[in-house]
Amino acid sequence: MTAPDTQPDALYSAREPIYPRRVSGRFRTLKWWLLTVMLGLYYITPWLRWDRGPNLPDQAVLLDIANRRFFFFVIEIWPHEFYFVAGLLIMAGLGLFLFTSAAGRVWCGYACPQTVWTDLFILVERWVEGDRNARLRLHRQKWNGEKIRKSLVKWTIWMLIALGTGGAWVFYFADAPTLMVDLLTLNAAPVAYITIAVLTATTFFLAGFFREQICIYACPWPRIQAAMLDEDSLTVAYRSWRGEPRGKLHKGEIVPNQGDCIDCMACVNVCPMGIDIRNGQQLACITCALCIDACDDIMDKIGKPRGLISYMALTDETAERAGNPPKSVWKHVFRPRTILYTVLWSGIGIALTVALFVRADMALNVTPVRNPLYVTLSDGGIRNTYDMRLRNKLGQDRNFAVSVISDADVSVRLEGLEGTTVMVPANETLSQRLYVEAAPGSEAAKSDRTELDIWVEDVGGTTRVHHDTIFNGKDD
Amino acid sequence: MSERKPNKPGEVQTTGHSWDGIEELNNPLPRWWVWTFYVCILFAVGYCVAYPAWPMRTAATPGMLGWSTRADVDADIQKFSDANAAIREKLVAADLTAIEADPELVAYAKNAGAAVFRTHCIACHGSGAAGVVGKGYPNLLDNDWLWGGDIEAIHTTVTHGIRNTTDADARFSQMPAFGELLSPEEIGQLVQHVRNISGQEHDATAAAAGATLYVDNGCNACHGDDGKGGRDFGAPNLTDAIWLYGGDVDTLTATVTYARYGVMPNWSPRLSEADIRSVAVYVHGLGGGE
Numbered sequence: 058m059t060a061p062d063t064q065p066d067a068l069y070s071a072r073e074p075i076y077p078r079r080v081s082g083r084f085r086t087l088k089w090w091l092l093t094v095m096l097g098l099y100y101i102t103p104w105l106r107w108d109r110g111p112n113l114p115d116q117a118v119l120l121d122i123a124n125r126r127f128f129f130f131v132i133e134i135w136p137h138e139f140y141f142v143a144g145l146l147i148m149a150g151l152g153l154f155l156f157t158s159a160a161g162r163v164w165c166g167y168a169c170p171q172t173v174w175t176d177l178f179i180l181v182e183r184w185v186e187g188d189r190n191a192r193l194r195l196h197r198q199k200w201n202g203e204k205i206r207k208s209l210v211k212w213t214i215w216m217l218i219a220l221g222t223g224g225a226w227v228f229y230f231a232d233a234p235t236l237m238v239d240l241l242t243l244n245a246a247p248v249a250y251i252t253i254a255v256l257t258a259t260t261f262f263l264a265g266f267f268r269e270q271i272c273i274y275a276c277p278w279p280r281i282q283a284a285m286l287d288e289d290s291l292t293v294a295y296r297s298w299r300g301e302p303r304g305k306l307h308k309g310e311i312v313p314n315q316g317d318c319i320d321c322m323a324c325v326n327v328c329p330m331g332i333d334i335r336n337g338q339q340l341a342c343i344t345c346a347l348c349i350d351a352c353d354d355i356m357d358k359i360g361k362p363r364g365l366i367s368y369m370a371l372t373d374e375t376a377e378r379a380g381n382p383p384k385s386v387w388k389h390v391f392r393p394r395t396i397l398y399t400v401l402w403s404g405i406g407i408a409l410t411v412a413l414f415v416r417a418d419m420a421l422n423v424t425p426v427r428n429p430l431y432v433t434l435s436d437g438g439i440r441n442t443y444d445m446r447l448r449n450k451l452g453q454d455r456n457f458a459v460s461v462i463s464d465a466d467v468s469v470r471l472e473g474l475e476g477t478t479v480m481v482p483a484n485e486t487l488s489q490r491l492y493v494e495a496a497p498g499s500e501a502a503k504s505d506r507t508e509l510d511i512w513v514e515d516v517g518g519t520t521r522v523h524h525d526t527i528f529n530g531k532d533d
Numbered sequence: 534m535s536e537r538k539p540n541k542p543g544e545v546q547t548t549g550h551s552w553d554g555i556e557e558l559n560n561p562l563p564r565w566w567v568w569t570f571y572v573c574i575l576f577a578v579g580y581c582v583a584y585p586a587w588p589m590r591t592a593a594t595p596g597m598l599g600w601s602t603r604a605d606v607d608a609d610i611q612k613f614s615d616a617n618a619a620i621r622e623k624l625v626a627a628d629l630t631a632i633e634a635d636p637e638l639v640a641y642a643k644n645a646g647a648a649v650f651r652t653h654c655i656a657c658h659g660s661g662a663a664g665v666v667g668k669g670y671p672n673l674l675d676n677d678w679l680w681g682g683d684i685e686a687i688h689t690t691v692t693h694g695i696r697n698t699t700d701a702d703a704r705f706s707q708m709p710a711f712g713e714l715l716s717p718e719e720i721g722q723l724v725q726h727v728r729n730i731s732g733q734e735h736d737a738t739a740a741a742a743g744a745t746l747y748v749d750n751g752c753n754a755c756h757g758d759d760g761k762g763g764r765d766f767g768a769p770n771l772t773d774a775i776w777l778y779g780g781d782v783d784t785l786t787a788t789v790t791y792a793r794y795g796v797m798p799n800w801s802p803r804l805s806e807a808d809i810r811s812v813a814v815y816v817h818g819l820g821g822g823e
Binding site (some may be wrong): 480 | 560561562563564565566567580633639659660661663672674675676677732770773774775818
C-alpha cells in the first residue's frame with residue numbers, strides 16, 4: 058500500500074443535469090414509432106373486450122388476482138396452470154438473451170420503460186422550455202417568474218402522464234370500465250389508489266428527475282448484459298480510425314491529416330445519458346442510436362460519407378482498422394449462440410402452445426390422507442381416505458362421476474353424498490373426500506401397497522381425467 | 534453542479550491503495566444517495582419514538598402510538614369473530630339434524646370444527662382422529678361407535694363427556710373388575726370365548742366353558758347375548774375387528790381382570806354451543822358418521 062496520491066475534491070457530487078438536443082433521423086423516427094405503439098398498447102389493452110359467456114369477465118386481458126384466474130383473449134389460466142406463466146417468463150428471459158447477444162442493448166435503447174417514459178418526458182420538457190440551449194440557459198438562471206411558470210407547466214404535464222401510467226396499470230387487474238367509475242366516485246378499493254399513487258410517484262420521479270441515474274446506478278440489467286455481449290454483438294461505436302485526429306472544420310480549407318470528426322459535439326449534445334461515444338464503448342451507453350442520427354446529419358452537411366458513428370460489432374472494428382471489409386449484419390445476427398437461443402425460445406413456445414390446446418376442461422388432484430394410513434372397519438374391512446380437488450373449467454355446472462380402476466376388489470363412497478356422482482359448480486374447484494374400501498380378507502386389505510387409479514368422468518360429456526395413487530392395507 | 538473539476542479523460546481519482554496493480558477508485562458518492570441515507574436515519578429515529586423499539590429490562594419501550602403486536606392480534610381475532618357472528622347464531626338456532634343439509638352451515642361447521650378439534654381433541658384422539666389403540670382412545674374414523682354415531686349422539690357425548698364426575702348428565706357405565714370375582718382360570722376361559730366370537734384363534738374347550746361363564750356372570754347384560762355390545766351402556770361390540778385396548782390374550786385378560794374406565798371431559802363449560810356443534814359436525818363427517 059502506498060499513501061494516497063490525490064485527495065478527492067469532494068466526497069459527494071450532485072448530478073449533472075443532461076439536456077439532450079433535438080435530433081431527427083432514421084433511428085429517432087423508429088423510436089417515435091416504437092414509443093407510440095408500445096404506450097398505445099399499454100394504455101388501450103385493458104379496454105379491449107372479449108366475450109366469454111355469462112359467468113366470466115368480458116375483459117380481453119385480465120389478471121384476476123382476487124379470483125386467481127388469468128385471462129388473455131381465448132386463453133384462461135387457472136392457478137394450477139401457473140407453469141404457463143412461468144414458461145412465458147422463461148421465454149421473456151431467453152428473448153432478452155437472444156436480442157442482447159444479437160443486437161446488444163437493444164432492450165435498453167428502445168423498449169425499456171425507463172427509456173420510453175424518459176423519452177416522453179424529455180419531449181414534454183422540450184415543448185415547454187425549448188431545445189437544449191434554451192433549457193441550459195433556464196437551468197443556469199436564477200428562479201424568476203419565467204422559470205417558475207415553465208417548471209410548473211412541465212411538472213403538471215409530467216404528473217398527468219405519470220397519473221395516466223399508474224392509472225392504466227390497475228385496469229389490468231379489474232374490470233376496467235367498472236373500476237374507472239369506482240375510481241372517479243371514490244368507491245374503489247384502497248389498494249387501487251395506493252398502487253396508482255406509488256406508480257404515479259415512481260413514473261414522475263424516475264422519468265422526470267432520476268433518468269440516466271437509474272440505468273447507471275440502480276439497474277442490474279446492464280451488469281448482466283455485459284456478460285452476454287460478445288465480440289459479435291452489435292453496439293454503437295465511433296470509427297476512430299476514420300474520425301481521428303478530430304479538428305474544427307475550416308470552410309473551403311483542407312487541413313492535411315485531419316480525420317472526418319469535426320468535433321462539433323453533436324453526438325454528445327443529443328445523448329440522453331450524457332456520455333461521449335467517441336471515448337469508446339462504456340457502461341452508461343444504452344445504444345439508443347441517437348448519436349448515429351446526429352452524426353449522419355452532420356456528415357451529410359459537410360459532404361462526408363455517413364457512418365462515422367454506427368452500429369458495429371467488436372470484430373468489425375478490428376477488421377476495419379486493418380483495412381478489411383466488415384462482416385455483414387446477418388452474419389453477426391445468425392451465430393450458433395443466437396440460433397441456440399432461438400431454438401430454446403421456440404421450443405418452449407411450441408411446448409406451451411401444445412400444452413395449451415391439449416389441456417382438459419376439467420382437472421383432478423388427489424391427495425391420499427396419510428394420518429392415519431388406513432382405517433379398520435368393524436367387519437375387518439380396510440378403508441383409505443383421499444382428498445380430491447375437482448375443477449370444472451367450463452361455464453356451466455357439471456356432474457362428475459368418480460370411479461376406481463384397480464386389480465383389487467374395492468368399493469367407492471363419497472363423503473356426505475349418496476352414489477358416486479358429484480356436482481361441481483361452473484368455473485369452480487370443489488374439495489370432495491373419497492373413501493375407498495377393501496373387503497375383509499381381500500388382497501388389497503392385506504397388502505401394504507396396492508396401485509389404484511381414480512377416474513373422474515364428465516357425466517354426459519366426453520372428457521375424463523385420472524390420477525394414479527396408492528391403497529394402503531393392513532400389513533400384519 | 535459539482536464543484537469538483539472534471540478529471541481529464543482516463544484520469545480517475547484513487548485512494549492510492551494498490552494490490553497486484555489493481556487500484557481502488559475513489560469516486561464521490563452521488564448526493565441524492567447521501568440525502569436518502571440521512572432521511573433513513575431520521576426515519577429510524579422517528580420510528581423508535583413512535584413504535585416499540587428499545588429492549589428494556591422487562592419489556593421494550595412502548596412507543597408513543599401505543600401499538601403492539603398483541604393488540605394487533607386481538608383486533609384481528611375480534612374482526613373475524615364479528616364476521617362469523619351471524620353464521621354462528623344460525624348454527625346454534627338450527628335443528629341439529631338439519632345442519633348437514635345446509636351447504637353454508639356445513640361448510641362453516643366443518644372448518645370451525647376442524648380448528649376446535651385440533652385445539653382441544655387431538656391430545657387423546659390424535660391429529661388424524663384415529664385414536665390410540667391400546668390406550669382406549671377411540672378411533673373416530675371407523676364405523677364402530679360406543680355410544681352412538683349419529684349427529685345427536687356425538688353432540689351429547691361432546692357436551693357432557695363420558696364417566697366424568699363434573700357433569701351429572703355425563704354418559705356413565707362401569708364394568709366390574711372380574712379379578713375379584715373369578716379365578717384366573719375362569720377369566721382365561723372367558724377370554725377364549727371372546728376370541729371365539731371375534732373370529733380369532735382360540736381354544737375350543739375353554740371357549741365353551743367361557744360361553745357359560747359369560748351368561749352366568751352377567752356379561753350379556755351389557756355386551757348382549759351375541760356379544761355385539763350395547764349403546765345404552767357404551768358396551769363395546771366384542772365380535773368385530775375393532776379393539777379399544779387390544780384383542781390379544783394378554784390385553785383381554787387384563788381387561789376382564791381389572792376392567793376399563795375410559796373418561797372424556799364434558800366440553801360444555803369450555804366451548805361455546807357453536808363450537809360444540811361445529812366439532813360434532815366435523816367428527817360426524819370423518820367417514821364413520823351414521
